[in-house]
Amino acid sequence: MAAGQHRRAMTHPIERAAPIARVTLQDVAREAGVSLATVDRVLNRRPGVREKTAARVQSAIARLGYRPDPVAARLARKETFRFCFILPTGTNTFMRILEEQVGATADWLLGQRAFIDILHVDVFDAEALATALEGLDPRYSGVAVVALDHPRVRAAIDDLVERGIAVVTLVSDAPTARRLRYVGIDNTAAGRTAATLIGRFSGGRKGTVAVIAGSLALRDHTERQFGFTQVLGSEYPHLTAVLAGESRDDAAQAQRLTESVIAAHPELVGIYNVGAGNRGVAAALEGAGKARDVIFVGHDLTPHSRRFLLRGIMDAVINQDPGHQARSAARILLAHCTGEPIVAEQERIGIDIFVRDNLP
């Protein structure tokens, strides 16, 4: 009996299989009682179709459940797309990984008739970034840019959009600009997450938590800091946040800041490194023999931070998957250009928490 039931259940799926034949434009034309040309006019919004006829076509489409075959459409449409990814210069490990991932994505895009160029601009120089955006070749169909929230940059982005070039901001946003979308994490939430982790890991110990800012000029860094101090202040009153200074994403500078904060605060419980330069913080902590003692949370999973996690120097790393972001930006730009829909949920960039045990 059980076997019989299973047999029924098994054969069921293919039995009810929809007729595999696709519904094509031909079918729609026949159903609507018009010619292929008219269907084409309706679908591609070409002029010269009476409203009534268009409606007949639309209803035929609905009745048959016609869906244009994206594969055939891409082949027939001869256009190719060219995207520009504007990434920061410098030796920031995360950005180098991001760039590598953009390269890998470019490889994939080749098959989709799209090309990627990479352009480097100093991330701390709003003027340079704006100039680069303003002077961008108008032949680009889309731009992904690690942005700065600055009036000229904003204006330059709006200008590109005005000229019909799709823009997505990557990793760092310019929220008021008319970009298509922001591909990156919610940095305020990331900061809150860091505070929760340090707060919970501290287990009620009283003391101070040092915040090493990256650059107060970078919107994502200030947002992280805001979220962090907000949660630490309200949820963990036994901990006091002190600002150690700006590292400007430089490891040596981060090390100096860490060293002085260790000296000034013997009761140091934790360190939150907002920007890059985890190496410097780790070196300072190890130098002072406090690597085990002080809770250290930072951003971006790199070979370094990975090692620090495994050695117990770092306690948690908050990450935004660079590969995911590169692919997501490319997918969004491409989908925008071809008019295809996107899977919103797939393009959400999550705030990943890594501890020693869930490393990839």
Place this chain on the structure above:
Amino acid sequence: MAAGQHRRAMTHPIERAAPIARVTLQDVAREAGVSLATVDRVLNRRPGVREKTAARVQSAIARLGYRPDPVAARLARKETFRFCFILPTGTNTFMRILEEQVGATADWLLGQRAFIDILHVDVFDAEALATALEGLDPRYSGVAVVALDHPRVRAAIDDLVERGIAVVTLVSDAPTARRLRYVGIDNTAAGRTAATLIGRFSGGRKGTVAVIAGSLALRDHTERQFGFTQVLGSEYPHLTAVLAGESRDDAAQAQRLTESVIAAHPELVGIYNVGAGNRGVAAALEGAGKARDVIFVGHDLTPHSRRFLLRGIMDAVINQDPGHQARSAARILLAHCTGEPIVAEQERIGIDIFVRDNLP
């Protein structure tokens, strides 16, 4: 000067733009000095080509950097694929979300000329699962199955593979079976992660941590438990793991187990719920007025666990993204059938940690 440099930098990318024209089979044929038919024979491994000629073609391909256009190939190849997703029956919230995501993926696959059927089987019944696998319609080109590590299931999977049907295991693996790939998390690592979170959150408090097993028959559950006790025992000697029993993914049962463990262990520090049924654990904790006091870590982000996190009843949720897994399984099956490469990194399923602050 700076402006001049930027101008150069800007115009650079498109200048060096590769000639947008694709390298086609025509080009390869010309370059190799053979006909299109011969190139086709080489590329599609059709018989009747001398080794020397084939080598000429290969070298022409390499020289020109020819890459078959996947879009055109899909169009020309008339085959369609049909995949079967075998999911557990029951009311398990995670599995219902997974099923929903599989449905969404099916929608996307339609555009890729592939179809998905969903088949339900009792997850706790290895015989039923094996029977279903054995009786599966041989016309399927691929199967994704939430597996059980059981000899008959393993044999059934190997049998499908033998018949040329691609199999991926989903969420729960059968490691020794010859499946193409496992799409899911490393459950041992997930268990270790849970232990680290509870250990760190406990802040040195002495006491016991209750482990509510899901089903000791499910490989993923036992792996989680193993990873958990391993780390808790070696890293957090002040905590003692006690097994509260099997919930069999049932909330009511989980509640009963939690209630008795609370009664038996007044010094309870934390609870790790290995399987489903977080609702039951939460109800028991709230009923005993211990929701804030006891650290509660469980699996799978659902509307329930999400609410528990926000209310502070749960302290962390370990998640495996169901949407990602559904899409990944589909992509892997499809890529296998079309012979296209996959982006390995994209298909890695990560162990997501969620606290109150990094919820999506």
Place this chain on the structure above:
DNA sequence: GCGGCCATGAGGTGCGCAACTCAATTCTTG
């Protein structure tokens, strides 16, 4: 040197659609 076999060439067809042309049919409007 003949039949036969193997390697290759030439060419066609179709996948589903975009984009276009040109002619034929309708509908307006003065």
Place this chain on the structure above:
DNA sequence: CAAGAATTGAGTTGCGCACCTCATGGCCGC
């Protein structure tokens, strides 16, 4: 009611490839 405009039909081409047929050429052994 005729001229002109708007609308529609029929058909072609090509995207890059897979898959197929048929013809041709050379080389083999016998």
